[in-house]
Amino acid sequence: MKTSVLLWLLLAISVVSTHAQTRTVKGKVTDARDGQPIPLATIRIAGTNKGTTTDQQGNFSISLEPGQSLQVSSVGYSSVTVAMTGQTNVSVTLGTDQNVLSEYIATGYTNTNRRTRTSAVGEVTAEDLENKNYVDINQALQGQTPGVFVGGNSGMPGAIQTVRIRGIGSISAGSSPLYVMDGVIIDGRDLNAAGSLGVQSNDLLANLNPNDVETITVLKDASATALYGSRGANGVIVITTKKGKSGVSTIGINAQYGKTEMTRGHAELMTPAEALHYDRDLLAINGTSQADIDAQFPMSLLDNAFDWGKAGWRRGTNHVxxxxxxxxTEKAKYYASGGYEKVDGPMIGTGMKRYSVMSNVTSKVNNQIDLALNLNLSYTDYNSAGGGNFYSSPILGAFFVSPFQSPYKPDGSMYTGNETEFKAVSKNNFLYSYSRNSNKLNNFRGLGGLTVSYTFTDWLKISEKVNMDLVYGYAHLFTDPTTHDGYNSAEPLKSGDIFDQLVRNTTLTNQLSASGSIPLAKDHSLNYIAVMEYDRFNNISFGAEGIGLVSGNLKVLDVTSTPQDVNGNGTDYTFVSYLGQLNYNYKGRYTLNATYRNDGSSRFGVNKRFGNFYSVGASWILIDEPFMQSQKILSDLRLRGSYGLTGNADFDNFVATALYAYNTSYNGAPGNAPSTIGNKDLTWEKNKSSDIGLEAAVLNNRLKLTFDVYKRITNGLLMNTPVSSTSGFTQQQANVGRVQNKGIEAMLTSTNIKFNGFEWQTELNFSMNRNKILELYGGQDITGSISIQRVGYHVTSWYMARWAGVDPENGNPLWYTIDNKTTSSLNAANKVVAGNAEPRYIGSLTNRFSYKGIGLSFMFYGLTGNKVLNQTRAVSDADGVYFGYNYSKQQGQNYWRQPGDIAERPKPKKGGNNSASSVTSNRFLEDGKFLRLKDVTLSYNLPARWLKHAKITKAYVFATGTNLITWTGYTGWDPEQDITANETFRYPPSKTVSLGLNVNF
Known part of the structure; x- marks a missing residue:
């Protein structure tokens, strides 16, 4: 009995003692940058599986025993360990670390481990896209990752962007990258429903809402792009959309309002007074009497002066x-969004509206079955430059109207341009044309997919993915019968024009894949993926045009009196592919990667329809080697390399096929005739590329460097080659020629200061690419009027006569001959390679500052090593070619007036001076380098104590500006060009300043 009582007493003492030692610890986890709470952070007792998570306010509570410590972590933050020495309340701050934002990088078919990868990739995250003025996903890539060129052929909202990764790999085939979204290839082309009839090209990627993007990954070398075989030669851009996370549901609202205007102001025209002086001086220089000068250009003309340079431009707005x-939960997650964006461009009549909804739902049915359903719908409405001819645009039209011509009649109404007294080269009053004509393009896009996965074991997972990308486009081009473009003076009843066209693009994708991790001996791991894929693209289009409108208020084809044109077309292609990838790792330090893909395409000749593509890659994490553990300088050191073969299939769908034209006739009867000879052996352009990369860090990752050296050679370029005329043709498409791109890329990131809640980070990107043609058919040059492809030179080489200035004796233009003498005859001048359009060097510098909820970031972006053809100046600074109309200010500066003058510009004459303004010489070829303050963002996170009573988890306000300041010597509208660098009255990029608010509940 005594023993029993003693045992119960000891047990009671033990329980009391245990309760005395165990204590409840409460705490809060916040962001080191802004002090905001971090919800759903993981709190774990070190060395155990016990833990909890923070609530929406960042608070947690957990029981601890003496000697235990806490490990605190959250996605996107560096983990910390907190030693507990008896306290019952603790505050934990977590700092971000770019290396821990995600352990894996999305490559489309699979994810690759960030640390052990063998490939060269760049990445843009949702944080980089946040609060920015990007209409298009492509715009977000500019300056964010080395080796990527982004430039628009127009600054119009939603206009197509030119993207090149590691240079230009072809002469006649496409050089744009492949686009992949959530593992499926999507349509990233230009959808121009009206083709050459005038509807502005637009970028299909502008249909996607940038705020729905989680990451954009740029795949550059063969180790990454070989997964895409015949379509990976030009690089791959992988877009991953946002997904739901388990935990408390959140609702977010973002709103933004801003103003937009031209980056460098409107066209710098002479003032009417300056233009009048120039016109009078030109006549005097050429011997016109003073009486005739006064009669033709009296000073009274200034009474009707008008500033056409400012006309047609405005301060636009953008709304988001x-x-x-x-x-x-762990079983099912969801993400859904709805978006609206309206952008009014700085040119009157231009802009876009986008409506979008998106949902991503994932469900874990049981331990084996996973489902994923995604849907992305958008409708985009574009207003482009108004209908009618080119002179209807303010960009060109301002130069072709008299500065002494008002757009308004004495009674206040507008001139239509048809009046005899209206003074304009093309008789266009573009202000009236814009008020009456319209040029619209409406797009509907639906992207949807279903993925079903069944996991048998860790080494076998089977997935089936079905996806559809559906695009509908409707183009409407209306020319009012009262405008000069629309009025038919010979047959007034046929005035006015309406053109409508419908286009539908459908892409169906079916993927069946097997993946897993094969169990091996200790320290060895082997992952694999095998995929069978089927892609089918179909396009159909239908268009109709009618003329003859009784009224400009009726804008439907049915009311036109005379049918003008009916057209219809269709095309399709199919790809069937088999691919596999193995990834072997030993001890977490040594990685080998091998990829193989077999592609079959309907685009190519029946004899060469299938092709094989491959890559091999390796990486070595030197910092983990035992011999590196004693050093204290380096905190990271990795080497990687890759080599592989990819292809370029960006050709016309029927380039290899012998075609017949059915729009021919004989003796009035319909018929057909051969139109192309075809080539049964035509196949892909093949791209062999190699890459060596180094990644290093010092000072505990405060300073990090990524450096790559690459070389890629494209073989079998698609080019025209001569054939015997007995075939009925003179040339045939064949695979001949080689192009080389080689260069370096570097990214340097540093944490300059991190102290007491203040943090300053810097990121520097730099890339250099050298392009050279290695081989052409027969070694023969391919020449155009101003360009050339020649062995040993750049693909985008300019080919022009050399401008030698002005003859001081007579004011005539001069050019150099082949023996470096001068001539006043352009035809006698010698043409030479005068530079290239593609920039050689591209770079950016970004700084980010944060302190107690205040954030400031700004990025400078620039490029150099290219020449831009300023065709705008060739018209506006043309030595009197367009006498009596508007001129640029340059035309009035330093021109020849009398013998002995050392002048920059020739003697001005009516109709010009001996072809001096011809663009076939390099007079108007300018240095294209520039530096731009690309982006500035200032934000403030509202303190949590202000928000908790409103049940708001996070809220911040921000101001952001894009394209704010530009430094350049270029004299055109704007130095930023597409890859052709040929500015012909191009719509310039916009400068935008916005204010916004983001709130999360």
Whole structure:
């Protein structure tokens, strides 16, 4: 009995003692940058599986025993360990670390481990896209990752962007990258429903809402792009959309309003007074009597002066409104969003509106079955430059109207341009044309997919993915019968024009894949993926045109009196592919990667329809080697290299096929005739590339460097080659020629200061690419009027006569001959390679500052090593070619007036001076280098104590500016060009300043 009582007493003492030692610890986890709470952070007792998570306010509570410590972590933050020495309340701050934002990088078919990868990739995250003025996903890539060139052929909202990764790899085939979204290839082309009839080209990627993007990964070398075989030669851009996360549901609202205007102001025209002086001086220089000068250009002309340079431009606006909802459990997660964006461009009549909804839902049915359903719908409405001819645009039209011509009649109404007294080269009053004509393009895009996965074991997972990308486009081009473009003076009843066209693009994708991790001996791991894929693209289009409108208020084809044209077309292609990838790792330090893909395409000749593509890659994490553990300088050191073969299939769908034209006739009867000879052996352009990369860090990752050296050679260029005329043709498409790109890329990131809540980070990107043609058919040059492809030179080489200035004796233009003498005859001048359009060097510098909820970031972007053809100046600074109309200010500066003058510009004459303004000489070829303050963002996170009573988890306000300041010697509208660098009255990029608010509940 005594023993029993003693045992119960000891047990009671033990329980009391245990309770005395165990204590409850409460705490809060916040962001080191802004002090905001971090919800759903993981709190774990070190060395155990016990833990909890923070609530929406960042608070947690957990029981601890003496000697235990806490490990605190959250996605996107560096983990910390907190030693507990008896305290019952603790505050934990987590700092971000770019290396821990995600352990894996999305490559489309699979994810690759960030640390052990063998490939060269660049990445843009949702944080980089946040609060920016990007209409198009492509715009977000500019300056964010080395080796990527982004330039628009127009600054119009939604206009197509030119993207090149590691240079230009072809002469006649496409050089644009492949686009992949959530593992499926999507349509990233230009959808120009009206083709050459005038509807502005637009970028299909502008249909996607940048706020729905989680990451954009740029795949550059063969180790990454070989997964895409015949379509990977030009690089791959992988877009991953946002997904739901388990935990408390969140609702987010973002709103933004801003103003937009031209980056460098309107066209710098002479003032009417300056233009009048120039016109009078030109006549005097050429011997016109003073009486005739006074009669032709009296000073009274200034009474009717008008500034056409400012006309047609405005300060536009942009509006953004978005709503998101996300959440879920371990079994099911969801993300949904709705967005609206309206941008009014700085040119009158131009802009876009986009409506978008998106949802991503994932469900874990049981331990084996996973489902994923994604849907992305958008409708985009574009207003482009108004209908009618080119002179209807303010960009060109301002130069072709008299500075002494008002757009308004004495009674206040507008001139239509048809009046005899209206003074304009093309008789166009573009202000009236813009008020009456219209040029619209409406797009609907639906992207949807379903993925079903069944996991048998860790080494076998089977997935089936079905996806559809559906695009509908409707183009409407209306020319009012009262405008000069629309009025038919010979047959007034046929005045006015309406053109409508419908286009539908459908891409169906079916993927069946097997993946897993094969169990091996200790320290060895082997992952694999095998995929069978089927892609089918189909396009159909239908268009009709009618003329003859009784009224400009009726804008439907049915009311036109005379049918003008009916057209219809269709095309399709198919790809069937088999691919596999193995990834072997030993001890977490040594990685080998091998990829193989077999592609079959309907685009190519029946004899060469299938092709094989491959890559091999290796990486070595030197910092983990035992011999590196004693050093204290380096905190990271990795080497990687790759080599592989990819292809370029960006050709016309029927380039290899012998075609017949059915729009021919004989003796009035319909018929057909051969139109192309075809080539049964035509196949892909093949790209062999190699890459060596180094990644290093010092000072505990405060300073990090990524450096790559690459070389890629494209073989079998698609080019025209001569054939015997007995075939009925003179040339045939064949695979001949080689192009080389080689260069270096570097990214340097540093944490300059991190102290007491203040942090300053810097990121420097730099790339250099050298392009050279290695081989052409027969070694023969391919020449155009101003360009050339020649062995040993750049693909985008300019080919022009050399401008030698002005003859001081007579004011005539001069050019150099082949023996470096001068001539006043352009035809006698010698043409030479005068530079290239593609920039050689591209770089950016970004700084980010944060302190107690205040954030400031700014990025400078620039490029050099290219020449831009300023065709705008060739018209506006043309020595009197367009006498009596508007001139640029340059035309009035330093021109020849009398013998002995050392002048920059020739003697001005009516109709010009001996072809001096011809663009076939390099007079108007200018240095294209520039530096631009690309982006500035200032934000403030509202303190949590202000928000908790409103049940708001996070809220911040921000101001952001894009393209704010530009430094350049270029004299055209704007130095930023597409890859052709040929500015012909191009719509310039816009400068935008916005204010915004983001709130999360």
């Amino acid at each position: 409104l978005g709503v998101t909802s996300s959440g879920g």
